[in-house]
Amino acid sequence: MQRSFSTPCFFLPPDTHVQMDSGHPFEVVGGLGCCLQMKQIIKEVVKALECGVEPIAASGGLGGAYYFRNCRGESVAVVKPTDEEPFAPNNPKGFVGKTLGQPGLKRAVRVGETGVREVAAYLLDHDNFARVPSTVLVKVSHPIFHVNSDVDVHKGSSKPSAVAKLASCQQFVPHDYDASDHGTSRFSVSSVHRIGILDVRIFNTDRHAGNILIKRSKALDNQVTWGHSNLYVTDTLELIPIDHGLCLPEALEDTYFEWLHWPQASVPFTEEELEYISKLDAMKDADMLRAHLPMLRESCHRMLILSTTVLKKAAEAGLCLAEIGEMMTRDQIEERSELELLCIQAKSELSGADDDNDSLSDLSLGEGNEELFEQFEFELLENDEGDELDSREDLTVPILTLPDKKHWSFTPKIDFCKTSSQEQNSLLERSLKSLVLPENESVPCSNVVFNKKLGTPKKVVNPSKITSPRFVGQAHLMKSPRRKPLYYSPEKKLSKPVSETPIYENSALGSVADRSPRIMPYRSASLSHHKQRYGVHPDHYGRPDASKGVPLTPAPKLQGNPCNNKTQSQFSLGEMSYEEWMLFMTVFEELLEKALAMKCSQKASHRQRLGTSCQF
Numbered sequence: 079m080q081r082s083f084s085t086p087c088f089f090l091p092p093d094t095h096v097q098m099d100s101g102h103p104f105e106v107v108g109g110l111g112c113c114l115q116m117k118q119i120i121k122e123v124v125k126a127l128e129c130g131v132e133p134i135a136a137s138g139g140l141g142g143a144y145y146f147r148n149c150r151g152e153s154v155a156v157v158k159p160t161d162e163e164p165f166a167p168n169n170p171k172g173f174v175g176k177t178l179g180q181p182g183l184k185r186a187v188r189v190g191e192t193g194v195r196e197v198a199a200y201l202l203d204h205d206n207f208a209r210v211p212s213t214v215l216v217k218v219s220h221p222i223f224h225v226n227s228d229v230d231v232h233k234g235s236s237k238p239s240a241v242a243k244l245a246s247c248q249q250f251v252p253h254d255y256d257a258s259d260h261g262t263s264r265f266s267v268s269s270v271h272r273i274g275i276l277d278v279r280i281f282n283t284d285r286h287a288g289n290i291l292i293k294r295s296k297a298l299d300n301q302v303t304w305g306h307s308n309l310y311v312t313d314t315l316e317l318i319p320i321d322h323g324l325c326l327p328e329a330l331e332d333t334y335f336e337w338l339h340w341p342q343a344s345v346p347f348t349e350e351e352l353e354y355i356s357k358l359d360a361m362k363d364a365d366m367l368r369a370h371l372p373m374l375r376e377s378c379h380r381m382l383i384l385s386t387t388v389l390k391k392a393a394e395a396g397l398c399l400a401e402i403g404e405m406m407t408r409d410q411i412e413e414r415s416e417l418e419l420l421c422i423q424a425k426s427e428l429s430g431a432d433d434d435n436d437s438l439s440d441l442s443l444g445e446g447n448e449e450l451f452e453q454f455e456f457e458l459l460e461n462d463e464g465d466e467l468d469s470r471e472d473l474t475v476p477i478l479t480l481p482d483k484k485h486w487s488f489t490p491k492i493d494f495c496k497t498s499s500q501e502q503n504s505l506l507e508r509s510l511k512s513l514v515l516p517e518n519e520s521v522p523c524s525n526v527v528f529n530k531k532l533g534t535p536k537k538v539v540n541p542s543k544i545t546s547p548r549f550v551g552q553a554h555l556m557k558s559p560r561r562k563p564l565y566y567s568p569e570k571k572l573s574k575p576v577s578e579t580p581i582y583e584n585s586a587l588g589s590v591a592d593r594s595p596r597i598m599p600y601r602s603a604s605l606s607h608h609k610q611r612y613g614v615h616p617d618h619y620g621r622p623d624a625s626k627g628v629p630l631t632p633a634p635k636l637q638g639n640p641c642n643n644k645t646q647s648q649f650s651l652g653e654m655s656y657e658e659w660m661l662f663m664t665v666f667e668e669l670l671e672k673a674l675a676m677k678c679s680q681k682a683s684h685r686q687r688l689g690t691s692c693q694f
């Protein structure tokens with residue numbers, strides 16, 4: 079196996095027995111204990127390979143994926159090599175540039191570590207409640223796998239060599255389309271709830287419509303009209319969730335739940351769903367993952383515990399799926415979700431920090447994946463001759479044409495601004511962002527005037543009409559991989575007119591100043607009690623530093639990104655010591671309960687989320 083570049087150096091605890099390099103084309107290295115169905119599928123695939131039925135490369139997705147087939151030529155398994163993920167060295171679709179272990183598409187999920195998460199999601203889907211297809215982690219070799227020329231050790235040899243890779247291997251689910259090709263109104267409430275419950279539990283950061291496959295089947299429906307019983311053949315739609323590589327991040331991330339605004343998500347949970355949720359045991363689940371996937375990091379277990387706690391408490395308090403999803407989702411990428419604010423508050427109450435920012439730690443998985451796209455000067459108008467511009471209020475910036483809009487988003491960074499205050503600078507950053515995100519290329523002029531105070535575009539002006547501009551600063555436009563939501567759901571945020579882009583939106587949870595007094599007595603709480611509730615000591619697994627977020631593998635040096643300001647830092651669970659983690663969870667639970675109680679009382683005084691005409 080190409081360990082140096084293309085194979086993640088997963089840490090395996092000393093007592094783990096994993097058979098490697100037996101010469102078999104497919105070897106299961108994680109998750110098989112729970113998945114006998116995959117054993118059968120793998121057998122079929124191996125037989126087909128011996129008969130010369132070759133796999134086919136999938137065209138969809140940003141990473142490398144291959145359909146392996148049975149002897150009849152039917153696809154039965156989807157294999158996704160970990161070194162072909164987006165940004166990994168052997169990505170076949172041009173999304174390269176990182177080494178394994180660096181932050182990937184999501185900063186808190188390292189490149190090369192999505193495969194193990196795919197398996198974790200399957201293992202966590204008890205009773206196949208959400209219908210996650212069977213998934214295992216395999217070592218597999220085949221010449222079809224992609225090796226980029228700068229990584230290829232067999233470069234120059236005439237015949238393609240079989241490259242052994244670590245990959246997730248998932249049962250192929252025959253389907254008709256995915257949720258992006260279909261209106262959502264005919265999805266059943268229960269199928270949406272099942273997927274949503276899973277997404278919340280595993281803190282899925284990437285539930286876009288393309289990750290929900292749809293299978294149509296015919297069913298007989300008996301409808302009684304005017305006393306007559308009529309049988310109808312109706313189409314039922316089964317939703318199958320796939321692609322869970324970006325779940326269980328190491329730090330709180332920006333989530334994306336496609337179902338968040340579907341009406342089904344606002345329908346209250348049924349008794350059956352509430353019972354399923356109440357029976358979830360995150361401690362047991364974390365232990366199960368430790369046993370079956372020892373390469374999954376401790377911070378991922380903590381994320382599971384945190385988000386399962388949120389799901390259980392919120393469902394118990396009477397919140398619906400959409401309300402829970404909203405708590406976990408950021409309104410704007412640079413803002414914090416309610417869940418993040420709660421975590422910050424819990425941590426600052428433990429540490430006694432006065433400033434919430436002090437208690438934040440940047441996950442610092444290395445340099446951010448941004449690059450300089452364009453650098454330009456901006457101007458502050460000194461007077462308003464001819465254009466009725468208010469020099470104290472307005473500034474003007476050039477309109478930019480954005481190339482390659484599909485895969486990149488743009489973030490302005492202000493380097494310096496001689497005359498403006500820090501507050502104005504941050505407003506300017508936001509203003510510029512609201513300008514570039516809507517991708518409005520049809521503005522017929524090259525400059526736009528912003529209202530500095532509100533950060534909203536005021537009018538477009540012809541540059542020749544602007545008089546006496548005074549140079550005050552320099553802005554950098556950084557390009558970074560586009561967030562999925564913007565790419566897959568353009569109607570969701572991009573369709574907002576520029577002027578509607580909110581600048582400051584306060585969380586319902588209130589400001590830092592509102593928070594309750596410090597809860598120091600928790601420090602003396604019984605450790606054994608916490609141990610029972612929030613997990614065994616990491617030492618138990620022979621990984622002394624795991625709880626401190628120290629990489630278990632020789633990952634690249636972790637550094638803060640100088641481009642990241644505080645608002646972009648992430649709340650990391652892995653950086654807490656074991657004791658801090660236990661105390662944190664106790665405080666967090668208490669704050670969560672208070673916040674939920676507040677939400678419920680607010681909800682009681684507000685109108686219902688759904689109109690009474692909305693039926694499924």
Ligand SMILES: Nc1ncnc2c1ncn2[C@@H]1O[C@H](COP(=O)(O)OP(=O)(O)OP(=O)(O)O)[C@@H](O)[C@H]1O
Pocket residue numbers: 136137138139140141142143156211248249250251252288289291320321323
């Ligand atoms: N279990 C499955 N059954 C059938 N088709 C699948 C399955 N898993 C993935 N696919 C298909 O394989 C292709 C690539 O899969 P997937 O979307 O998981 O890859 P990815 O590179 O992780 O994608 P993304 O860009 O969404 O992160 C998609 O077209 C998807 O529909």
